[in-house]
Amino acid sequence: MIEVFKTNVDDAGRSQMLIGLLKKHFPVCRINFDLEDCDKVLRVEGREFCPTRVIELIKLNGHYCEILT
Template identity: 35%
Template sequence: MLLPDLEIFRTSLTCPVAAAALRERLLRGLPDGARVSFDLDDCDRVLRVHTPGRPLDVARVVATLRESGYLCEPLPD
């Protein structure tokens, strides 16, 4: 499912090292100029993915984290 160019996800990540590795993995599959950030201090351990001017494949982001053993779901607006 393709959505607008910014999406915020709830995750189960707690480790900054794992977050950094997943950030790099996500960026490899996103268009040039994409930005990925984690806020592990937030109660939802937020993942923000921004693909300026391009739609975002939410299912692909969710699958990438789930394949690595983490919960990942879009936060409602």
């Protein structure tokens, strides 16, 4: 399963912190940001994860996040 999210994360340090947080909840997933993309894309790839939980975790840390359609 691969899910791509639109965010407003624009700082490399902040993105690394959020990746670390997400890895604690989804340790077997591949997670990365593309901050060069206009949508500041967050990509999560793995067998099992909850996209709604990803959005909640990002929002709890003060950022916008939605599934990119």
